[in-house]
Amino acid sequence: MNWKRAGIAALAAVPIIALFAWGFTKDPNAIPSPLPGRAAPDFSLPVFSPGQPPMTLPVGDTVRLASLRGQVVVLNFWASWCLSCRDEHRTLSQFAKRYAGKPVHFLGVLYNDRTAPALQWIEEMGGQEYPSVNDPDAHTAINYGLYGVPETYFIDGNGRVAYKQTGPVTDAILTREVDSLMAALPPSARTGGSADSAAAGLAPGTKGLQ
Amino acid sequence: MRRFRGTLAGALLAAAAAAAPAALGAQQARVDTALPTPQLTPADSALDAQTAAVASQLRCPVCQGESIQDSPSELAMQMRDVVKEQLRAGKTPAEVKAYFVSKYGEWILLEPTTHGFNKVLYAAPYVLLLGGLGLIFVAVKRWSANGTGQERSEQE
Numbered sequence: 001m002n003w004k005r006a007g008i009a010a011l012a013a014v015p016i017i018a019l020f021a022w023g024f025t026k027d028p029n030a031i032p033s034p035l036p037g038r039a040a041p042d043f044s045l046p047v048f049s050p051g052q053p054p055m056t057l058p059v060g061d062t063v064r065l066a067s068l069r070g071q072v073v074v075l076n077f078w079a080s081w082c083l084s085c086r087d088e089h090r091t092l093s094q095f096a097k098r099y100a101g102k103p104v105h106f107l108g109v110l111y112n113d114r115t116a117p118a119l120q121w122i123e124e125m126g127g128q129e130y131p132s133v134n135d136p137d138a139h140t141a142i143n144y145g146l147y148g149v150p151e152t153y154f155i156d157g158n159g160r161v162a163y164k165q166t167g168p169v170t171d172a173i174l175t176r177e178v179d180s181l182m183a184a185l186p187p188s189a190r191t192g193g194s195a196d197s198a199a200a201g202l203a204p205g206t207k208g209l210q
Numbered sequence: 211m212r213r214f215r216g217t218l219a220g221a222l223l224a225a226a227a228a229a230a231p232a233a234l235g236a237q238q239a240r241v242d243t244a245l246p247t248p249q250l251t252p253a254d255s256a257l258d259a260q261t262a263a264v265a266s267q268l269r270c271p272v273c274q275g276e277s278i279q280d281s282p283s284e285l286a287m288q289m290r291d292v293v294k295e296q297l298r299a300g301k302t303p304a305e306v307k308a309y310f311v312s313k314y315g316e317w318i319l320l321e322p323t324t325h326g327f328n329k330v331l332y333a334a335p336y337v338l339l340l341g342g343l344g345l346i347f348v349a350v351k352r353w354s355a356n357g358t359g360q361e362r363s364e365q366e
Contacts, residue, residue, distance in 0.1 A: 031271065034315045112284050138288040145313035147271030147285070 033145050035161045040073070040153065041143035042066045045133035048115040049108070049122055054100055057131040063107065066159070070189050072104040072181040073155040076169070077141060078132075079113040080121035082149045088168035089125050092152075095174045096129040103157075103189050104178055108132030111141050111149050154178070157185045261294040264303045268293070268310055269320050277320055 044064045047057045057063065065073065076092060078085040096106040108130060110118050115134055122128045135141055144153060152165040154177040163177050182190065265279035270286040278286040278293075289310075296306045310318045322328045 031317050032315055034312060112288075137291070138285065139292065141285075142289060142292055143313060145315075147314070 030166065031147060033164045033166075035145055035153070036164055038161055040065060040075075040155045040159055040161045041140070043135075043140040043143070045109065045135055045140060047131050048110065048134045049119060049128060049132040051131035052097075052127060052129045055096065055106065055130045063131070063133050065155075068105050068155075069159050070103075070157050070185075072157060072178055072185070073153075074104060074106045074174070074178065075109060075144075075153040075155060076107070077109045077111045077144070077146055077149050077151045079111050079149050080117045081113065084168045085150045086125070088150055088170075089128070091171050091174070092169060093127070093129040095171060095178075099178065100129075103182060103185055106130035109140060110134045111146065112138060154181060156181050157189060257294065257297060260297050260303065261290060264293050264297065264306050265290045267307065267320055269318050271314065271318070
């Protein structure tokens with residue numbers, strides 16, 4: 001009788017222990033994003049930091065995401081007050097430089113920050129290879145379901161969010177995501193580069209790459 | 211020299227006395243012009259109330275268990291603005307909540323929906339309560355049966 005009771009108690013405990021074990025494998029701070037697999041929300045935001053040649057975009061011009069269709073887009077939300085953004089800055093900037101001329105477009109989006117300290121931060125960090133746009137009311141950030149910085153979105157050639165990185169991005173993640181997304185592009189698109197597209201599409205004062 | 215100092219001090223005092231009312235006047239004018247003109251229409255109040263109602267159902271992404279209505283964080287403030295803008299544009303509270311769910315997932319809702327797996331969440335307390343009551347019932351029945359049996363054996 002006692003053995004029977006012990007068996008029943010053990011059986012009842014198994015699902016509870018299993019639930020706890022499953023819970024320990026999850027990060028309690030991680031918020032699963034529903035965006036991957038869906039169309040990336042469009043935006044039109046003004047350039048405040050031009051980036052370095054050949055990725056330069058004129059300050060004051062507007063970048064529209066829809067106009068970058070056909071290329072891979074790496075969208076990085078950052079702020080000058082964000083410590084983790086310092087960790088990934090060098091990696092991102094160097095990666096962007098290495099991939100210049102390939103059909104991938106890197107864009108920084110300033111989140112909850114002012115452009116003056118952001119520009120100063122870029123200078124302190126030794127520059128930013130790619131241009132950055134400003135999102136003063138955080139509407140774009142909210143549209144992307146952002147809850148902190150840094151967050152990086154990888155958008156495929158069809159304008160769909162393929163992957164979202166919460167926290168600092170690493171070279172391994174960048175290589176994995178960008179390479180796989182570039183490989184999925186049609187052969188004709190693989191020849192164009194971000195420098196070409198930037199030069200061809202963003203005439204001063206235009207509403208983005210058309 | 212002493213006379214010069216006295217004259218200088220006097221001149222400074224006079225200048226300060228003359229400038230004070232002017233500065234005060236200017237400040238008063240600034241305050242007067244900066245005063246907000248409270249002209250809240252009933253429609254504005256209704257929109258504010260509706261915004262507060264929706265915002266209190268949405269979780270602040272950068273806080274711990276706080277709604278965007280209660281949180282003083284900048285992101286919560288910006289999210290409240292989005293709620294208000296969407297309501298003003300004619301969206302229903304359900305549509306506004308659906309917008310935030312499409313961006314942040316169901317996690318953004320402070321109260322989970324009653325769809326899918328969430329039904330288990332809502333049903334689990336009642337099922338456990340009923341199970342517990344059933345166990346207590348069975349246990350009490352057994353104890354009373356054992357007690358009666360013992361009494362009988364003692365009487366015998």
